Amino acid sequence: MSTVEDASRPSRVAGPDEGISHEELQLAARNHGIPLEALSYDVTPAGLHYLLIHYDIPVLDAAAHTLTVDGAVATPLTVDLAALRERPRVTHRVTLECAGNGRALLRPRPVSQPWLVEAVGNAEWTGTPLAPLLREAGLDADAVDVVFTGADHGFERGVEQDYQRALPVADALRGEVLLAYEMNGAPLLPQHGAPLRLIVPGWYGMAHVKWLRRITVLTRTFDGYQNAVAYRLRQEPDDPGVPVTRIAPRALVRPPGVPDFMSRVRVLRSGPCTVDGRAWSGYGPVVSVEVTTDGGDTWAPARLDDPVGGEWAWRRWWYDWTPQPGRYVLGARATDASGRSQPVEPPWNRGGFANNLVQRVDVVVLAD
Amino acid sequence: MSTVEDASRPSRVAGPDEGISHEELQLAARNHGIPLEALSYDVTPAGLHYLLIHYDIPVLDAAAHTLTVDGAVATPLTVDLAALRERPRVTHRVTLECAGNGRALLRPRPVSQPWLVEAVGNAEWTGTPLAPLLREAGLDADAVDVVFTGADHGFERGVEQDYQRALPVADALRGEVLLAYEMNGAPLLPQHGAPLRLIVPGWYGMAHVKWLRRITVLTRTFDGYQNAVAYRLRQEPDDPGVPVTRIAPRALVRPPGVPDFMSRVRVLRSGPCTVDGRAWSGYGPVVSVEVTTDGGDTWAPARLDDPVGGEWAWRRWWYDWTPQPGRYVLGARATDASGRSQPVEPPWNRGGFANNLVQRVDVVVLAD
Numbered sequence: 001m002s003t004v005e006d007a008s009r010p011s012r013v014a015g016p017d018e019g020i021s022h023e024e025l026q027l028a029a030r031n032h033g034i035p036l037e038a039l040s041y042d043v044t045p046a047g048l049h050y051l052l053i054h055y056d057i058p059v060l061d062a063a064a065h066t067l068t069v070d071g072a073v074a075t076p077l078t079v080d081l082a083a084l085r086e087r088p089r090v091t092h093r094v095t096l097e098c099a100g101n102g103r104a105l106l107r108p109r110p111v112s113q114p115w116l117v118e119a120v121g122n123a124e125w126t127g128t129p130l131a132p133l134l135r136e137a138g139l140d141a142d143a144v145d146v147v148f149t150g151a152d153h154g155f156e157r158g159v160e161q162d163y164q165r166a167l168p169v170a171d172a173l174r175g176e177v178l179l180a181y182e183m184n185g186a187p188l189l190p191q192h193g194a195p196l197r198l199i200v201p202g203w204y205g206m207a208h209v210k211w212l213r214r215i216t217v218l219t220r221t222f223d224g225y226q227n228a229v230a231y232r233l234r235q236e237p238d239d240p241g242v243p244v245t246r247i248a249p250r251a252l253v254r255p256p257g258v259p260d261f262m263s264r265v266r267v268l269r270s271g272p273c274t275v276d277g278r279a280w281s282g283y284g285p286v287v288s289v290e291v292t293t294d295g296g297d298t299w300a301p302a303r304l305d306d307p308v309g310g311e312w313a314w315r316r317w318w319y320d321w322t323p324q325p326g327r328y329v330l331g332a333r334a335t336d337a338s339g340r341s342q343p344v345e346p347p348w349n350r351g352g353f354a355n356n357l358v359q360r361v362d363v364v365v366l367a368d
Numbered sequence: 369m370s371t372v373e374d375a376s377r378p379s380r381v382a383g384p385d386e387g388i389s390h391e392e393l394q395l396a397a398r399n400h401g402i403p404l405e406a407l408s409y410d411v412t413p414a415g416l417h418y419l420l421i422h423y424d425i426p427v428l429d430a431a432a433h434t435l436t437v438d439g440a441v442a443t444p445l446t447v448d449l450a451a452l453r454e455r456p457r458v459t460h461r462v463t464l465e466c467a468g469n470g471r472a473l474l475r476p477r478p479v480s481q482p483w484l485v486e487a488v489g490n491a492e493w494t495g496t497p498l499a500p501l502l503r504e505a506g507l508d509a510d511a512v513d514v515v516f517t518g519a520d521h522g523f524e525r526g527v528e529q530d531y532q533r534a535l536p537v538a539d540a541l542r543g544e545v546l547l548a549y550e551m552n553g554a555p556l557l558p559q560h561g562a563p564l565r566l567i568v569p570g571w572y573g574m575a576h577v578k579w580l581r582r583i584t585v586l587t588r589t590f591d592g593y594q595n596a597v598a599y600r601l602r603q604e605p606d607d608p609g610v611p612v613t614r615i616a617p618r619a620l621v622r623p624p625g626v627p628d629f630m631s632r633v634r635v636l637r638s639g640p641c642t643v644d645g646r647a648w649s650g651y652g653p654v655v656s657v658e659v660t661t662d663g664g665d666t667w668a669p670a671r672l673d674d675p676v677g678g679e680w681a682w683r684r685w686w687y688d689w690t691p692q693p694g695r696y697v698l699g700a701r702a703t704d705a706s707g708r709s710q711p712v713e714p715p716w717n718r719g720g721f722a723n724n725l726v727q728r729v730d731v732v733v734l735a736d
Contacts, residue, residue, distance in 0.1 A: 047415040261525075
């Protein structure tokens with residue numbers, strides 16, 4: 001007899017010498033990162049923005065799509081896209097990053113989507129604020145969590161589910177949280193949650209529920225899989241763990257020079273050049289970026305461009321560099337207004353979340 | 369002293385127990401395949417179409433971009449995008465597949481972009497036919513090869529290069545070969561070759577040169593890297609090898625049911641369902657598709673939809689299936705009008721090209 005366990009097995013950590021598995025590679029082939037040269041764009045074009053899809057991409061009919069608000073509310077609501085488009089319209093430029101970014105660099109490696117450093121993008125999301133709609137429905141005084149349900153469906157570690165994630169009521173009511181129906185000025189693409197998704201500026205991607213169809217208010221803590229099991233920082237499988245929430249600070253280098261196809265090592269000719277990149281944090285504005293060219297042994301301050309695009313968007317930084325011929329390992333380290341920064345040694349946890357380890361970009365400088 | 373060899377090393381084949389390496393994973397994270405559920409679309413949306421970028425994606429100014437035709441021609445030409453747009457406008461729906469599709473399933477595994485089965489897409493490409501432009505330039509009577517040069521630049525196996533690929537003159541003059549400036553009715557996106565690329569219907573992706581800036585006619589065989597070294601079928605490193613040209617037939621199954629996140633194994637409830645997918649070949653129309661549910665031991669005929677989109681587009685097939693609870697391995701096998709079909713055992717070659725091995729889709733059918 002066949003059972004769910006034939007398809008869906010417990011989480012695990014890779015063995016010490018275990019290369020990336022066939023299962024991890026399947027995920028890497030469908031979920032893609034930003035090509036790092038696309039850090040040149042202030043606003044990431046849709047096809048270059050990172051994607052993490054838990055199950056299959058649903059194909060939904062925007063004209064027939066509705067959003068229901070129910071649970072611990074005075075007046076349950078159902079609204080369609082046309083009604084949402086008639087409500088106040090807001091655009092936020094938001095840096096979105098997958099909570100699992102950096103996972104494949106951890107030792108031992110948690111076996112899941114094997115991101116290196118590229119699970120990020122910075123897009124313009126247009127929609128209507130969530131809070132007024134929740135207030136119209138009338139939250140019960142003892143409301144605790146707000147659950148967002150997508151139209152995507154599958155299995156995960158033995159649990160059949162619609163993708164569901166909850167926010168604490170106080171976070172759901174933050175003014176910047178959007179019901180978004182456009183990305184970069186165009187209707188959402190299917191892979192980005194068409195026709196409607198949640199945008200929670202400052203939080204990792206798992207909170208930005210795609211293909212959003214239902215919002216349910218609870219008077220208890222939500223115990224669904226994605227909140228209670230999956231997205232938690234823990235050292236051992238049976239730790240209760242700590243929820244994954246906001247984006248830890250990170251800076252990425254836009255790799256200079258030109259690449260080798262296979263190794264992605266960068267080749268430069270000696271002489272002056274400008275190294276640049278982007279930096280962001282979900283805990284507050286980035287206040288400084290430092291650059292290393294020796295893999296983290298020494299650091300020098302980078303210059304920051306003026307912020308553009310508001311408080312949820314990444315910020316460009318740059319650094320003038322005149323290397324001699326030789327081999328270098330470039331990286332950058334962001335510090336935000338909350339005082340958080342990035343480690344040179346990765347902060348291991350069993351799910352491989354929030355690993356904001358400093359990037360390593362191998363560079364070979366040739367004589368001119 | 370640093371040298372090119374510090375960045376760019378010879379090709380190699382993985383050891384018998386070697387998992388996917390960090391270098392292969394870097395490529396998998398930036399070059400993405402079609403999510404297999406997107407086989408539901410007749411025309412693949414741009415963000416879901418496979419991508420293989422050898423170096424970095426150039427960002428070119430369409431208004432300033434020119435195409436030069438030179439070499440063994442009577443009248444060298446330089447034309448801009450506006451002039452190309454004024455020429456006769458043609459749209460072809462074309463299935464594009466990477467020559468390395470299937471590479472990571474080979475044993476031993478050639479180390480390069482580690483595709484499984486997903487490096488494919490079927491889009492509408494609009495542009496102007498190449499042949500009239502070549503005739504206006506006036507090919508010399510002893511012309512042999514036509515070299516297409518892109519604006520992308522990098523290193524590969526020790527060789528610094530612009531991406532360049534040649535077609536034999538007879539193939540360059542085929543009526544269906546396009547200078548394309550639109551994909552699916554919109555200007556090309558940067559990652560698909562904006563503002564201009566070559567489209568060579570029926571050929572693997574390496575021939576469809578992106579960011580096209582120069583066409584050079586030679587009176588000898590082109591000996592550049594991508595023709596003479598990279599894209600050749602060979603068993604040993606020093607074989608001269610055979611050029612990779614047209615797309616071998618392939619059928620893909622759109623995975624039925626719903627997935628497990630990690631394993632991508634599909635879960636269905638027992639009872640009637642329709643399994644479908646797409647089939648294509650660069651050697652001629654697909655004339656039949658067979659389906660297996662037992663990993664290739666037995667086969668049953670699938671039904672083919674009427675062809676839509678012309679002779680270079682994939683064709684939908686479908687199969688009615690009523691499984692009992694149990695475990696299955698689905699696959700499909702296309703046969704084209706030339707008599708070519710797909711193997712159950714992969715056709716190994718050192719570059720891992722043209723591996724049209726039958727796909728394996730693991731399915732668990734649960735009691736209803």
